[in-house]
Amino acid sequence: MMVDLNDAVMELEHWKTGKGVILYGVGGTFCSGGYLDTVKNICNSEDGYKMSTLMHDSVLRLRNLPLVSVALVTGKAIGGGAELILATDFRLLSSSSEIRFVEARMGVGTGWAGGTLLQRLVGPRTALDLLLTCRKVSADEALVLGLADDLIEEKDDDDDEAALKKTTDWLNERIAHHHYSVVQTVKGIIACDDFEEERRIFSSTWGGKAQQDALNKNMKHNN
Numbered sequence: 001m002m003v004d005l006n007d008a009v010m011e012l013e014h015w016k017t018g019k020g021v022i023l024y025g026v027g028g029t030f031c032s033g034g035y036l037d038t039v040k041n042i043c044n045s046e047d048g049y050k051m052s053t054l055m056h057d058s059v060l061r062l063r064n065l066p067l068v069s070v071a072l073v074t075g076k077a078i079g080g081g082a083e084l085i086l087a088t089d090f091r092l093l094s095s096s097s098e099i100r101f102v103e104a105r106m107g108v109g110t111g112w113a114g115g116t117l118l119q120r121l122v123g124p125r126t127a128l129d130l131l132l133t134c135r136k137v138s139a140d141e142a143l144v145l146g147l148a149d150d151l152i153e154e155k156d157d158d159d160d161e162a163a164l165k166k167t168t169d170w171l172n173e174r175i176a177h178h179h180y181s182v183v184q185t186v187k188g189i190i191a192c193d194d195f196e197e198e199r200r201i202f203s204s205t206w207g208g209k210a211q212q213d214a215l216n217k218n219m220k221h222n223n
């Protein structure tokens, strides 16, 4: 799964006209973390560092894609799976889903970039609390904490298709009406977090067709 994720992200890096991507699980579980047989086989510091390096690479590349990314969380997101929901721009949770950072219970810290990403999202105190208590976070609590952006009122976690459709609609509300170059510019600016890079990305759409078309429409923005 870890290698597959890395391959998938590399493939997405070549998608020049893309706007969005949804990360989701099937069969009622988002992800229950690293495959435990593999975890047992690589249970030493050196291999742990290698695993962490691979997962950081995947997560950072996913975050830096010029696509708007959403994690659709149905069922459980546990351990590394809970960390994975932090790799996207947005998180939509089904009302019955559950997030649980079990790493400390498993005798370790966060290896899939979750520590840094969690504290950026919910602040260091809440991050420390969630990582130390290893408690279950319900979808409702996740919304209050800022861990979820919205809830999918999908009572049945088994209905992957319906949840995916709702997530696609949610994402499309934000990206469908923009040209891909505009979505990629906006996402690139947010992801780069750097003024000089922002100027460079900004100037890639300035004067382009989407801007020309918009100017020619003589738009008013009062409704």
Ligand SMILES: C[C@@H](C(=O)O)C(=O)SCCNC(=O)CCNC(=O)[C@H](O)C(C)(C)COP(=O)(O)OP(=O)(O)OC[C@H]1O[C@@H](n2cnc3c(N)ncnc32)[C@H](O)[C@@H]1OP(=O)(O)O
Binding pocket: 032, 033, 034, 035, 036, 037, 039, 076, 078, 079, 080, 081, 102, 103, 106, 108, 109, 110, 111, 112
């Ligand atoms: C990277 C590392 C980290 O901590 O940083 C990790 O992520 S370590 C991984 C952290 N995750 C875990 O420790 C998950 C432990 N498993 C669980 O807590 C539970 O299985 C749940 C995921 C809550 C699902 O419970 P539920 O009662 O719904 O189903 P279940 O227990 O019968 O699970 C169905 C089958 O999937 C297996 N299964 C579930 N998660 C697995 C995993 N991560 N690796 C290997 N097998 C796993 C179960 O052992 C079981 O196999 P059998 O039918 O053969 O019994």
